[in-house]
Amino acid sequence: MDVEKANRSRDRTCCCIGTTICIIIAIVILMLILAFTVFKPKRPVISYNNMSVKDLDVSFDITKFKVYLNLTLDVDLSVKNPNKAGFKYSDSTAFINYRGQLVGEVPIPADQISAGETKAMNVSLTLLADRLLSNSDIYSDVKSGVVSLNSYIRLPGKVKILGFKIHAVSTSSCDFSVYTSNRTIGDQSCQYKTKL
Structure with a gap:
């Protein structure tokens, strides 16, 4: 038993x-x-919603073949987080370039975007006139009435899914033209990339 x-x-x-x-x-x-x-990490996406000229001052020094250009752009961006978890991004910077030369920058403070949220951002990019003084192309571009620029933003961050932190970097690069005669923006072409 x-x-x-x-x-x-x-x-x-x-x-x-x-x-x-x-x-x-x-x-x-x-x-x-x-x-x-359901919890598969998805890429956060930066989108340019609108870009406009906030301030534009142009003056020529014909004797020295120089142009003085002060330009401020209002850029409306949005960052979409398609994940089922929050996306926390670090301090970043938005850059403005003229013919490959850095001519302006503005900081983007660290923040968090909730799951499925699209966060709107408004950034004012100011072109630093003193950085253009040594560039010989700016005179002819402003005289023609069209200045071609590029804006670049890189947002590095982390998505936390099921206790795991997954690094993600979202970037956007936009080539556009500023028409100095009527203070408008045209010929806009943007590329977006994200790496997990």
């Missing part, structure tokens, strides 16, 4: 261990399925 009780006890123990192992395996499989479907 003692042997029979011992066998029953052993059978119950084996049954409990087997059930526990099956439950753990099922939970792991469920977490893997969720990680690769």
Whole structure:
């Protein structure tokens, strides 16, 4: 009889261990399925919604073939977080370039975007006139009435999914033209990239 009780006890123990192992395996499989479907990391995307000339002052020094250009752009951006978890990005900077030369920058403070949220940002980019004085192309470009510029933004951050932190970097680069005669922006072409 003692042997029979011992066998029953052993059978119950084996049954409990087997059930526990099956439950753990099922939970792991469920977490893997969720990680690769619902909680799969998606790329945050920066979009340019609108860009306009806020301030533009142009003056020529014909004797020295120099132009003095002060330009401030209002840029409406949005950052979309398609993940089921928040995207926390670090301090960043928006840059403005003229023919590959950095001519202006503005800081973008660190922040967080909730799951599925699209965050609007308004950035004022000011072109630093003193950085253009040594550039010989600016005179002819302003005289023609069209100044071609590029804006570049890089947002590095992290998405936390199921306890794991996944690094993500979202960048946007826009080439555009400023028409000095009527203070408008045209010929806008943007490229967006994200790396996980």
